[in-house]
Amino acid sequence: MKSHTLLMPLDMHLHLRDAVMLENVAPLSAYSFSGAIVMPNLVPPVETAEDVIAYKARIMAAVPNDSFEPYMTLFYKNYNKAFLESVADEITAIKLYPAGITTNSEGGISSFDVEEMRPTLQAMSDMEIPLCVHGETDGFVMDREAEFMSIYELLASNFPKLKIIMEHITTKEAVDMLDKFDNLYATITVHHLILTLDDVVGGMMKPHLFCKPIAKRPEDLDALLSVALAAHPKVMFGSDSAPHPQHKKESCGCAAGIFTAPIALQLLCEIFEQFDKLDNLQAFVSDNAQSIYGICPEFKEVTLEKRPFVVPENYSGVVPMYAGETLSWAIENVD
């Protein structure tokens, strides 16, 4: 049987939520990933060293001993340098949300005034703390990410030593930015390597394929695949796996977010094999992230086999992408 082994898979953009949801979903990521960049958009957001330490402790309590490294993030505000120095040891990155742009982002940034942000961003640059950005304006849904490119340009050119990660990119405009600025990087989800808007609303409307940023056009999908399959050195896998209870997805107003954590590696094998690029998956799912973030995850070896895997209908009340459907790769063994 055909198999493929991945070393230290990393999920560079993950929502673990809190409380019961955290307890339900964290073990699923911990099973197949060495570590993950954990998003800080709790209610209230993760904003202090104490918040970070306490949240990390709750995550560690939810996963089997030493099986998983949560790389913690802080919710971006215009912090002063003294504060950043006090929290630097506890975090791997700081995550910036435009205000109100996605789930629990109400406390985010409402105007991108470089001079107002300069003390924080310059300090982050000096201290080598990467800035992760949810790059969308509040414009028309299909244009939001492309419109945000001017803000990436502003940030990247004003802080040329600051590592800026364009999170969960979905457009060819964002892909094009990778080669324009040395300090711009990107994460790409697995669902954005599969979906276009057609899959979300082209036939029936599919709440479990609805996320922010929304899946875009076929030419955008092609651009994302081109850099992911080539394991472009500035591109990393980040699932943006976002669990919501089933009733919040299947209702009059469906929350944004696709739950992929437990099926991400299987799907990635399927995609990379389909394009005959399995050899590049290791770089996309781990090596690039290690280089970009300068992190050294604990050893973990995940072996997948090419055999049918029926995706469970739900994981503790959370419906995953492709619930009930059959994938062509399964996780065989984790060491």
Next chain:
Amino acid sequence: MKSHTLLMPLDMHLHLRDAVMLENVAPLSAYSFSGAIVMPNLVPPVETAEDVIAYKARIMAAVPNDSFEPYMTLFYKNYNKAFLESVADEITAIKLYPAGITTNSEGGISSFDVEEMRPTLQAMSDMEIPLCVHGETDGFVMDREAEFMSIYELLASNFPKLKIIMEHITTKEAVDMLDKFDNLYATITVHHLILTLDDVVGGMMKPHLFCKPIAKRPEDLDALLSVALAAHPKVMFGSDSAPHPQHKKESCGCAAGIFTAPIALQLLCEIFEQFDKLDNLQAFVSDNAQSIYGICPEFKEVTLEKRPFVVPENYSGVVPMYAGETLSWAIENVD
């Protein structure tokens, strides 16, 4: 209190379905409209004179005596002239669906071969039977209508005396076609005078605002408003009101269709008043259709008043657009 009276309102694109659903929704249209063009996409579709006569009888049985005229349509196939002559007296138009493009359209046309369609379309032209068209390709969801323009051009130029109605148009490309071909007309829904894709998937995902063709971009909305508010003489109101049971809208795979029949006139008053064009609403909602189709509806006078109207949460299990929300116009009286 401000009031506005409409004479013989007509809904030039309506789905009444069949059986219990028909009995539930037909009286709602019959209350405020003089008549409606009734779509033939039942299961199986309305394809024979007997089908038409029987369906019309079921509709008439579902509405109060003589309160409503159902203008019947036939599901387009490449019919021969003898057949068309036998059915002509029973129908007002023939509705063409590309195969599989929307609810119950599996038996539609899969290739637009003009020579194959010529006998039917020439006979319809000679007999002055209008052709209503669901104009979408099977392409990317945001491009489907614009891509279909070349087929409208083909049909309009090959059959210059055939009245072709571009149904439920949603794009500026379709609006532009109105002035390019004398024999192209259009219906516009009330929801496409309000929504863009932003309303459907820009915030939460909204199944009750999901329809085909899907609401498009802001510039498309502007183009639709420009011809509707001006009561462009080739443009008519057609609700495309499409009832689905609540469970088929709020689920893993939500069916396409927005139910607006009982709130359409109220919403139209709101929109036309907002743009100070209430005087043009009569032409948009009745006079243009009478001229284009050459129909003379029975007298009906509908008076609306500007006062709050709370949209019911559902009508016999069908959730309408804006359920539970408050509109600024209400139907006061129908004579």
